[in-house]
Amino acid sequence: MLTLQELRDFGADVDTGLTRCMNNEAFYLKMVRKMIDTTSLSELKDALVARDLAKAFELCHGMKGVAGNLSLTPVYLTVNEMTELLRSRTDTDYGPYMERLETALKQLKQLAE
Amino acid sequence: MAGTNDALFSLRGKRLILIAEDEEINRALLENILEPEYETIAAENGQQAMEKLIANPGLVSLVLLDLNMPGMGGLEVLRRMREDPDLSQVPVIVLTAESDSEVQSLNLGAVDFIPKPYPQPDVILARVRRTIELSESRKIISFTERDPLTGLLNPDYFYRYAERYDQLHPDEEMDAIVLDIYHFHLLNERFGRARGDEILQRTADSILSAVRPLGGFAARRGGDTFLIYCPGGTDYGKLLQSICRHSEQDAGERLRMRMGVFQRADKSVEMAHRFDRAKMAADTVRGQVTNNIAMYDDRMRERELYAERLIDDFPRAIAENQFRVFYQPKYDIRPDQPKLSSAEALVRWNHPELGMVRPDQFIPLFEENGLVEELDRYVWRTAARQIRSWREKFGRTLPVSVNVSRIDLYDPKLTDRLNALREENGLGPDDLLLEITESAYTGDSDHALAVIHELREMGFRIEVDDFGSGYSSLNMISTLPIDVLKLDMAFIRSAFREGGDTRMLEIMIDIARALNVPVIAEGVETEEQMKALRAIGCDIVQGYYFSRPVPPEEFEAFIVQGERGDESEC
Numbered sequence: 001m002l003t004l005q006e007l008r009d010f011g012a013d014v015d016t017g018l019t020r021c022m023n024n025e026a027f028y029l030k031m032v033r034k035m036i037d038t039t040s041l042s043e044l045k046d047a048l049v050a051r052d053l054a055k056a057f058e059l060c061h062g063m064k065g066v067a068g069n070l071s072l073t074p075v076y077l078t079v080n081e082m083t084e085l086l087r088s089r090t091d092t093d094y095g096p097y098m099e100r101l102e103t104a105l106k107q108l109k110q111l112a113e
Numbered sequence: 114m115a116g117t118n119d120a121l122f123s124l125r126g127k128r129l130i131l132i133a134e135d136e137e138i139n140r141a142l143l144e145n146i147l148e149p150e151y152e153t154i155a156a157e158n159g160q161q162a163m164e165k166l167i168a169n170p171g172l173v174s175l176v177l178l179d180l181n182m183p184g185m186g187g188l189e190v191l192r193r194m195r196e197d198p199d200l201s202q203v204p205v206i207v208l209t210a211e212s213d214s215e216v217q218s219l220n221l222g223a224v225d226f227i228p229k230p231y232p233q234p235d236v237i238l239a240r241v242r243r244t245i246e247l248s249e250s251r252k253i254i255s256f257t258e259r260d261p262l263t264g265l266l267n268p269d270y271f272y273r274y275a276e277r278y279d280q281l282h283p284d285e286e287m288d289a290i291v292l293d294i295y296h297f298h299l300l301n302e303r304f305g306r307a308r309g310d311e312i313l314q315r316t317a318d319s320i321l322s323a324v325r326p327l328g329g330f331a332a333r334r335g336g337d338t339f340l341i342y343c344p345g346g347t348d349y350g351k352l353l354q355s356i357c358r359h360s361e362q363d364a365g366e367r368l369r370m371r372m373g374v375f376q377r378a379d380k381s382v383e384m385a386h387r388f389d390r391a392k393m394a395a396d397t398v399r400g401q402v403t404n405n406i407a408m409y410d411d412r413m414r415e416r417e418l419y420a421e422r423l424i425d426d427f428p429r430a431i432a433e434n435q436f437r438v439f440y441q442p443k444y445d446i447r448p449d450q451p452k453l454s455s456a457e458a459l460v461r462w463n464h465p466e467l468g469m470v471r472p473d474q475f476i477p478l479f480e481e482n483g484l485v486e487e488l489d490r491y492v493w494r495t496a497a498r499q500i501r502s503w504r505e506k507f508g509r510t511l512p513v514s515v516n517v518s519r520i521d522l523y524d525p526k527l528t529d530r531l532n533a534l535r536e537e538n539g540l541g542p543d544d545l546l547l548e549i550t551e552s553a554y555t556g557d558s559d560h561a562l563a564v565i566h567e568l569r570e571m572g573f574r575i576e577v578d579d580f581g582s583g584y585s586s587l588n589m590i591s592t593l594p595i596d597v598l599k600l601d602m603a604f605i606r607s608a609f610r611e612g613g614d615t616r617m618l619e620i621m622i623d624i625a626r627a628l629n630v631p632v633i634a635e636g637v638e639t640e641e642q643m644k645a646l647r648a649i650g651c652d653i654v655q656g657y658y659f660s661r662p663v664p665p666e667e668f669e670a671f672i673v674q675g676e677r678g679d680e681s682e683c
Contacts, residue, residue: 020142020231027145031138038137061181065210066138068230076230 002029006111010074010104017071032070036112039063041102048094056094057086074104127152128174128245129281133162133190134208135182139229143177146234147241159185163193166200172280174245176205177227180214188214191221204248206240224248260333262310263317268340271332272384275342278330279380286345289375289387291395292320292356294368297337312360312368313337319359323352340388345377349406371398375409393417422467423475427484430462431491437461438495439662440513442671443633443655446647453671454653455512455546458496459662460488485518492516493534497545499665501538507672514546514576519553522561528571542572546597550578554593565594576633581621590624597653598625602636605656609642615649622650 004025008014014028021028044063047056060083067076078100085092130147133156134140144153154169156162159182166173176194180187187207194200207218210229218226224247225240260267266274279287294300294316301309313333320331320339329343353372361368373395378387394409430436439459444451462470479485496513504510521527535545547568553561554577565575576597581604600621608615618634625632634646637656646654660671 019233020146022145022234024145031141034141035138058181058183061210062136065229066136068210069139069142071230 002033002112004029007032007072010072010107010111013071013073015071017069020069020071028070032072032108033112035066035070035072036105036108039066039105041098041105045098048098051091053086053089053091057083057089060086072104072108075101075108078104129154129169129172130241131156131162131165131169131173131176133157133159133176133182133187134179136179139179139208139231142231143237146237150238151241158182159187159190162190166194166203170199171277173203174248175241176203177208177241178205178223179208180211180218181209188217188221191218191223195222202248204244206244260317263314263333265317265321265339266330266332268332268334268385268388271330271340271342272388274330275384278342286377287380288341288343288345288347289378289391290341290343290349291373291388291391292339292341292353292370293395294337294370296369300368316356316360316368316370319356322359323355327352334388338392340391349374353406369405371395371405371407373398373407373409390414419474420478423470423478424482424484426464427479427488430464431487433465435463435465436488436491437463437664438492438499439664440499440668441655441662442660442668443514443653444659445652446643446654447652451643451654451659453511453675455514456668456671457514457548457655457662458492458499458516460492461662480518480520483520486520486524489516489518489521490530493531493545497534497538497540500540500544503665503669503672506669509672510541510544511672512544512546514548516578517547517549517553519550519561522549522553522564527564528567531568531573532571543574546574546576548576548578548599551580551582551601562594569594569596581617591628595628595630597631597633598628599633599635600651605634605636605642605646609639609645615645618646618651619649626650 004014004018007017012032017032018025018028021031044056044059047053047059060079064076064079064083067079078097082094082097082101085094128151130151130153132140132143132147132153134143135157140155144155147153151174154165154173156165162176162178163185166176176190178187178190187209191205191207194203194205201222205223206225206227207214207223208227208229209215209218215226225244227237227240231237259265259270265271275287279285294312297309297312300312304312313336316337316339317331317333320341324331324341324343327343327347329341329347331342332340334340349372353370357368357370360370373391373393375387375391375394378390382390390409390413393413394407397413398405398407437460439461440456441459442453443455443457445454460472460476462472462475464470476485476488479488493515496515500510500513517527524530531545531547534540535542549565554565569575574596575594576599577593577595578599579601580598582601598621600618604618604621607613608618622632631652632650633653633655634651635655637643637646637654637658639658642656643654643658
């Protein structure tokens with residue numbers, strides 16, 4: 001069971017996220033669960049491996065919007081950094097970013113189980 | 114001043130917002146925020162957004178547009194919307210995390226931004242409300258939305274608004290209602306213009322407070338006509354009563370209104386036409402005191418269309434001689450053996466497609482729009498030639514009377530025209546008689562009287578037609594230029610109806626005696642009537658007892674016979 005407290009402990013800015021959900025806790029948790037269930041990093045990984053930075057930018061950008069709106073800060077911060085690098089098509093090693101991202105998502109998935 | 118903006122901005126349904134955003138969660142957040150106030154539809158990409166805009170013409174109040182979407186992106190949607198004259202009117206708020214897209218979006222017509230991550234819901238709602246309001250105000254202003262006097266909607270805007278209401282409520286049955294104030298111009302004259310305006314304002318206020326709770330809205334069209342679009346099933350009597358009651362300020366100011374209703378208006382009929390139909394119904398209650406609400410039905414429209422057709426066909430009818438002049442004999446009944454004294458020229462319309470059209474179907478119509486002037490001239494010409502032709506054929510002149518309509522008296526060339534006809538056909542002063550209806554003498558009659566005097570000075574004899582139907586005062590009659598009194602047919606009818614008596618007729622005949630002019634009775638149908646009229650001193654009789662109006666060739670039998678015998682056709 002995913003709880004607000006767990007999300008707080010995870011580092012999410014739950015209060016801001018809740019505000020965006022008109023303070024409807026159930027709705028907020030439902031949205032977070034949906035994010036956890038539907039987010040897959042495999043497409044992003046593939047794009048980065050293929051050095052398709054434009055595609056990787058689109059994917060990161062989308063993820064950033066959702067993570068930002070739900071105030072999942074640890075995810076948001078990483079994706080935000082990646083988005084800015086990808087926007088300027090910076091040719092760098094995205095490995096460490098991906099690791100951080102994977103860890104954060106794994107953590108969320110565990111909370112949701 | 115009546116009316117506030119909320120009446121205008123709150124349709125009973127919610128406004129529709131299109132959310133074009135590829136991330137389902139972002140969409141869901143927005144929907145959750147907007148839901149209590151708005152209806153939303155979603156598009157996952159630009160292509161879908163365009164499709165949904167096109168599928169809901171005029172219905173989308175706002176687009177919330179994400180710029181980064183797979184396939185067609187937000188900027189392309191903006192570009193395409195700007196190219197479309199209808200879609201370019203729909204305001205767009207761009208959802209974006211990138212400030213560098215802002216200028217481009219603005220250039221393409223976006224009106225505002227909502228950043229990502231989203232701000233507080235209150236902020237989003239405030240921006241949405243303001244954007245919609247501004248956009249609607251702008252549209253409204255371009256339609257000169259409101260009537261400055263009453264604060265009600267202007268008709269143009271009202272029609273658009275009603276159309277939009279229909280789109281949002283396709284299954285709701287609506288009534289188109291027209292309301293106007295009886296004799297408003299008289300109120301203006303009695304109480305002054307400022308008071309008249311005040312009455313209109315109060316009426317507008319009372320209409321609004323009566324129709325708002327019913328979910329209706331209203332406009333003012335022309336001086337004192339009000340339009341109401343309202344969900345069906347209203348108690349019209351109650352509605353009218355409550356409007357009247359609230360519009361009157363004090364007991365001294367009795368307002369009477371009439372109402373025409375196009376009930377459960379056919380939505381395939383253009384909005385303005387629905388109200389034309391309601392007006393058509395309202396016009397049928399003109400002058401009725403007890404019943405001041407009328408429902409439109411299709412027969413009214415058919416009659417109106419028929420009337421329109423007659424008006425349209427008029428020029429051709431004149432050019433192709435479709436009008437025929439018939440003649441009805443008038444007999445002098447003073448001798449034992451009634452004697453043919455003259456005839457009245459009466460017009461008939463032999464329409465190539467509609468057959469014989471009765472004069473009561475087209476004369477009032479042509480009197481209303483002035484075509485009767487041309488028709489009268491046609492009849493005068495024909496009758497004058499007929500008098501000549503009979504004179505040539507039979508060696509005697511039979512005088513013929515023709516109708517001179519009220520409007521003819523305002524023709525500056527009237528006397529010239531009539532003189533020319535007399536000269537062309539070699540007619541004497543007594544040959545062409547002029548019948549002028551009594552109502553032409555009353556009302557604004559100075560001019561009419563002057564013309565009639567002039568005609569008499571030229572030698573024309575004037576028969577006052579429909580005498581007793583107008584409002585001539587006895588005092589006035591004695592000074593009127595009159596040669597013959599023709600009694601209104603209604604007197605004859607009521608005098609000879611069962612239980613009727615002839616006293617009124619006797620009074621009229623006494624008046625004629627006092628004026629020293631002969632009396633003609635029209636519409637005489639039986640021998641008994643003829644004899645009764647003779648007994649009370651009537652001089653001349655016209656009617657089916659002697660003959661209906663007949664074509665000139667048939668009329669010749671009366672001339673040949675000279676005097677009426679019992680064997681004549683009735």
